[in-house]
Amino acid sequence: MTRILSALLTMLLACATSFAQAPEVSLAARLTTSGTILTVSLTPSASTAGCTYSLYGSADKNVFASGGSGGRLLSLFPAAPEITKRRARDLSLVRRAFQGRPKAYLRAQLQCAGEQSLSPVVTVILRTSAPGVGGAGAWLREVSTSLRATRIMLSNAFPKLTFSSPLALVSPADGTKRLFVVEQGGKIFVIKNNPAAKSKALFLDLSSRISRGGELGLLGLAFHPSFAENGKFYVNYTEPRSPGSAQSRSVISEFTRSSASSTDLSSERRLMELDQPFSNHNGGDLAFGPDGFLYIGFGDGGSGGDPQGNGQDRSVLLGKILRIDVDAQEGALAYAIPHDNPYKGNSSGFREEIFAYGFRNPFRISFDQETGRLWAGDVGQGAREEIDLVLSGGNYGWNTMEGSQCYPPGESCNTAGLVLPITEYGHDVGRSIIGGYVFSGRSIPNLRGHYIFGDFVTGIIFSLLYDGATATRKTLLQSGLSIASFGRDEDGEIYVVSYGDGKIYKIVPR
Numbered sequence: 001m002t003r004i005l006s007a008l009l010t011m012l013l014a015c016a017t018s019f020a021q022a023p024e025v026s027l028a029a030r031l032t033t034s035g036t037i038l039t040v041s042l043t044p045s046a047s048t049a050g051c052t053y054s055l056y057g058s059a060d061k062n063v064f065a066s067g068g069s070g071g072r073l074l075s076l077f078p079a080a081p082e083i084t085k086r087r088a089r090d091l092s093l094v095r096r097a098f099q100g101r102p103k104a105y106l107r108a109q110l111q112c113a114g115e116q117s118l119s120p121v122v123t124v125i126l127r128t129s130a131p132g133v134g135g136a137g138a139w140l141r142e143v144s145t146s147l148r149a150t151r152i153m154l155s156n157a158f159p160k161l162t163f164s165s166p167l168a169l170v171s172p173a174d175g176t177k178r179l180f181v182v183e184q185g186g187k188i189f190v191i192k193n194n195p196a197a198k199s200k201a202l203f204l205d206l207s208s209r210i211s212r213g214g215e216l217g218l219l220g221l222a223f224h225p226s227f228a229e230n231g232k233f234y235v236n237y238t239e240p241r242s243p244g245s246a247q248s249r250s251v252i253s254e255f256t257r258s259s260a261s262s263t264d265l266s267s268e269r270r271l272m273e274l275d276q277p278f279s280n281h282n283g284g285d286l287a288f289g290p291d292g293f294l295y296i297g298f299g300d301g302g303s304g305g306d307p308q309g310n311g312q313d314r315s316v317l318l319g320k321i322l323r324i325d326v327d328a329q330e331g332a333l334a335y336a337i338p339h340d341n342p343y344k345g346n347s348s349g350f351r352e353e354i355f356a357y358g359f360r361n362p363f364r365i366s367f368d369q370e371t372g373r374l375w376a377g378d379v380g381q382g383a384r385e386e387i388d389l390v391l392s393g394g395n396y397g398w399n400t401m402e403g404s405q406c407y408p409p410g411e412s413c414n415t416a417g418l419v420l421p422i423t424e425y426g427h428d429v430g431r432s433i434i435g436g437y438v439f440s441g442r443s444i445p446n447l448r449g450h451y452i453f454g455d456f457v458t459g460i461i462f463s464l465l466y467d468g469a470t471a472t473r474k475t476l477l478q479s480g481l482s483i484a485s486f487g488r489d490e491d492g493e494i495y496v497v498s499y500g501d502g503k504i505y506k507i508v509p510r
């Protein structure tokens with residue numbers, strides 16, 4: 001959620017060009033005689049402003065036979081208007097991808113505003129005697145066979161409804177199939193999950209209380225697992241520290257609905273208040289785990305580079321993912337600390353609410369309902385955007401590391417004990433990662449079990465398949481949207497919350 005306004009402007013400019021069909025693209029690849037540098041040249045048939053190339057590789061030519069992209073995603077980069085050239089040392093994974101293989105097959109996919117085209121497949125003969133190239137590489141074939149092309153598109157889910165700066169779409173999973181849309185300005189609307197829906201009911205209105213602008217406002221919503229019975233839900237918002245103050249604090253509150261489609265503000269029960277030293281990096285999401293506890297994502301407090309060192313400081317709640325029990329109270333707290341929290345009863349002064357630490361701005365978090373895994377998208381500083389698989393007591397690095405690189409860039413660091421991202425990308429691909437959800441819907445069988453996420457600035461949508469050992473990322477679509485969030489309905493289908501045009505889009509098969 002960093003850089004929203006400038007990014008929004010960039011996106012609007014970039015999307016001014018639309019294509020009925022993406023330009024055709026030709027691909028040439030050449031390996032140097034040392035075998036260590038690969039150069040690819042991509043030449044489109046027409047201008048590609050605002051488009052993106054995905055380069056796929058495989059040791060098995062057959063994975064490209066179905067007409068889809070296939071193969072392993074080796075790199076993803078913006079398309080230059082005419083010829084784009086990339087060298088292997090700039091392409092993450094390329095050298096690893098080719099280890100020990102006699103030949104590699106490459107194909108490029110060009111994506112422009114939802115339209116795609118594929119290059120012909122080219123063959124690269126590998127020199128296995130080259131320095132640094134060797135060892136078995138059967139993984140490439142295995143990965144390739146599991147990566148059959150999945151073609152998706154976005155459908156305007158509710159053509160008659162528009163929202164103002166929507167930030168989240170949440171399902172209460174109460175059997176009604178209704179959806180709740182969170183607006184940054186403080187309102188929550190409830191709608192029927194029906195493309196013909198033309199009315200939205202104002203479920204909660206916090207607009208008179210919140211602090212606004214930039215990354216402030218009503219940022220997240222989670223429903224109690226027993227919402228159908230107890231009517232309780234939880235929000236994460238920012239408010240002025242005192243009336244008229246320019247400084248903000250984050251508030252985690254419980255509300256209880258007063259009817260099926262409205263909530264009285266007087267039902268608020270404040271669980272937690274947290275002063276924000278700067279206006280940005282407030283985190284903002286909350287989610288109930290399969291254990292029934294509430295997980296809360298807080299950013300590092302803001303500014304740049306985490307000047308207060310909050311990410312690594314376990315005596316504060318900033319830069320953390322917390323875990324609390326909202327159904328009990330303990331001492332002076334409005335909640336209880338679960339007995340198996342990693343710092344429960346510690347004597348080091350660590351906050352017992354902490355579940356994991358070392359985050360910069362974990363703006364969106366979610367649980368995979370089938371495996372119980374907790375996923376987080378942690379927005380980067382100036383170089384790396386990352387997805388983390390969040391485990392109890394884990395240190396996710398910030399600000400010792402940004403993604404898998406030491407921070408500040410170019411300095412050495414002690415990486416012992418730090419948990420690296422499960423996937424990451426550089427700022428040539430995107431600049432503000434938006435964590436999503438694991439797809440469990442029926443509409444796209446190939447996508448079941450894939451974690452879907454994207455980027456606010458570039459609008460790219462990815463899938464990530466994690467089998468417990470290997471994570472495989474694939475580009476699904478260049479949406480051209482400023483994606484604020486993803487949403488998941490009661491059937492496991494996934495939606496895109498579009499901040500710029502205020503629309504909700506559904507991921508559907510193409």
Ligand SMILES: [Ca+2]
Nearest residue numbers: 396397398403
């Ligand atoms: Ca990290």
